[in-house]
Amino acid sequence: xxxEQSHGKARPCLPRxxxxxxxxxxxxxTGGRGDHGHFAAGNRTGIAARFTxxxxxxxxxxxxxxxxLVVARDARRVFGHxxxxxxxxxxxxxxxxxxxxxxxxxxxxxxxxxxxxxxxxVEGREALAIADRQSQRAERVLVTCHDLARVHADTxxxxxxxxxxxxAWRKPPLPTGDVK
Numbered sequence: 001x002x003x004e005q006s007h008g009k010a011r012p013c014l015p016r017x018x019x020x021x022x023x024x025x026x027x028x029x030t031g032g033r034g035d036h037g038h039f040a041a042g043n044r045t046g047i048a049a050r051f052t053x054x055x056x057x058x059x060x061x062x063x064x065x066x067x068x069l070v071v072a073r074d075a076r077r078v079f080g081h082x083x084x085x086x087x088x089x090x091x092x093x094x095x096x097x098x099x100x101x102x103x104x105x106x107x108x109x110x111x112x113x114x115x116x117x118x119x120x121x122v123e124g125r126e127a128l129a130i131a132d133r134q135s136q137r138a139e140r141v142l143v144t145c146h147d148l149a150r151v152h153a154d155t156x157x158x159x160x161x162x163x164x165x166x167x168a169w170r171k172p173p174l175p176t177g178d179v180k
Contacts, residue, residue, distance in 0.1 A: 051091060055079075058098040060105075067109065074105035086146065087153035096145040103138035107131050 004013045034040040056062075059079055060072025079101035083089055086097070110131035117124035 055094055055098050058095075059101060071102075071105045071109050074108055075101040078104045082142075082145075086149040088149040088156060090149070090152040090156075093145060093149045093152055096141060096148060100138055100141040100145055103134050103141060107134035107138055110134060 002013055002015055002019065003010050005011075033043070056076075059075040060068065062069075062072065064072050075098075079097055082101065083094065083097055086093060108131075110127045114124045114127035114131060117127055119125070119128065
């Protein structure tokens with residue numbers, strides 16, 4: 001803290017930016033970078049970014065307009081909320097979840113379209129049939145996605161050395177095939 005003379009009195013004041021000495025900055029990490037400091041081909045960050053870009057493409061583009069943008073936004077919202085509820089966010093889980101989110105968003109879109117066209121009209125019933133198919137696909141994909149997330153969560157726990165304390169008390173699996 002510095003002392004400043006003001007109106008004949010010594011007053012404490014905060015240091016000015018010009019009074020501060022620049023701190024030492026850390027150098028950029030060299031792992032995964034080229035000579036010029038930019039990320040090099042094949043680095044782990046770049047690979048993850050490409051996968052994230054692929055997932056975003058399957059959810060729908062943010063540059064879309066009109067109804068397509070509504071579906072894309074709904075798919076991204078569904079993706080984020082369901083991913084938070086799953087036990088694992090491994091890459092295969094996220095890829096399958098993107099498929100689910102897209103089908104769920106299309107189901108909502110076609111359901112709303114059917115209501116707008118009138119549920120008792122031919123066009124409304126056609127839109128409702130599309131919505132039902134999207135709903136069925138979404139339900140099947142979600143079940144598979146949840147199973148896959150559970151498998152990946154179990155695999156991650158096993159890698160970390162987690163031992164199930166109740167494993168000895170669980171029933172053994174039933175035998176399969178011909179039992180004599």
